[in-house]
Amino acid sequence: MNTDKITSFFNLGVSVTLVIYGFEEGQLKVFTQKISKNPYAGAWSFPGKLIKSDESLEDAAYTMLDEAIGNTKPYIEQLNAFGKITRHPLGRVIDVTFYSLINMKSDVKSYRADKESKWVHVPKVPELAYDHNEMLNLAMLRLRRRLINRPIGFKLLPAEFTLGELQALYEEILGHELDKRNFRKKVTKLNILLTKGHETTDNPGRKPRLFSFDPEKYANYMEQGF
């Protein structure tokens, strides 16, 4: 392999796109940005950018997460590579898509001043630029599967949460209701919850207990699944 011979292959780009999930007021939301440049000026899309040749895919994803919400700590997982020839109108760009789960209260430190952005409830996501709707469809399938097999939903919640909130999260993402007693039985049997006292909001009704995770057991399940 010599340099001349391979030059012809190096006329394409690789981008990384991020589907960032958040959970707020009982709704699963994704982070979208308004595009300012043609041919998609005015359209909404997920954050994405071409990567440089000295940047790994993961680094690019974390950098973009930092640009989007001012934080590189949240969970990121590779979703899929999208490689249709015509997926980018200005040239050949292959996209490696990641998705991220963040807590909208504690993980969001800042938004970019130079881009209009908003969180959109997933069922209300409009037509997006590029093939980003296709990415979202795939990301939703993955998220539902992961939610069933791994303790991943916790990453969308604050450090302390009630079982009611956890159940609402599951119901919202899975798209159907769950039996309260069965849900609690299943979760508590996993033994990954630590009691943290009681909530002190001024909602009507009995004060729910707050829980957080046993980080070690949590880590085990993340690797091996339930």
Place this chain on the structure above:
Amino acid sequence: MNTDKITSFFNLGVSVTLVIYGFEEGQLKVFTQKISKNPYAGAWSFPGKLIKSDESLEDAAYTMLDEAIGNTKPYIEQLNAFGKITRHPLGRVIDVTFYSLINMKSDVKSYRADKESKWVHVPKVPELAYDHNEMLNLAMLRLRRRLINRPIGFKLLPAEFTLGELQALYEEILGHELDKRNFRKKVTKLNILLTKGHETTDNPGRKPRLFSFDPEKYANYMEQGF
């Protein structure tokens, strides 16, 4: 976005690599090729190549499958994108890896004359070039998961097979033995088998029944899982 501005991003390559699985004599095998060029001359690797800017990822994968075994029909599924900066010694190459399941008897039409190749029993796979061992590890995890959730193992077997062969395939891939009666109960309950008569080999012992699939029910399970 103008052309000048993005030129700096277009100095990397994208390759597609194929982990091709076959099953022969009770062993799960992968297809490997000997590399003839430095810096990996003499080393073994999976088939892979840089893609051109007018070639989709899937097309490249099928083309490579054709080059490897002379057939573009078998099952292919995207595995992962590998993007470490140093993964290719000669430049920045991001790899999108696919894996394929073929029947070594009926799907292999021809091998390339210009490349030395061989099928290697997975536990005996040596150190491979690039990050191909890492790819194999990930491909094995995926294959095991798929085998449990989808009727995917059938793709490694001939069109007609015995339940003993099917069970041996599962045991080989999952790495542990299965109870014969429970295995048969589970498989027959799926209702995807069609009886095809009896084997006519001259092995000792009772002649096993041959089965094939009901393609429609098979397709359903492929989409939705068990």
Place this chain on the structure above:
DNA sequence: TCAAAAGTGTTTCCCTTACACCCATGC
């Protein structure tokens, strides 16, 4: 008749599911 592989049922256990009422709190 023996060696080799195919084929076949039942029981136990646990997990899943369905289902309804009392408890604590603020107003």
Place this chain on the structure above:
DNA sequence: GCATGGGTGTAAGGGAAACACTTTTGA
């Protein structure tokens, strides 16, 4: 005291797992 949401147990059904012997065939 009532409205609001939190919290709890039990019974039935279904799938998973454990377990051993008989059948067919060729040599």
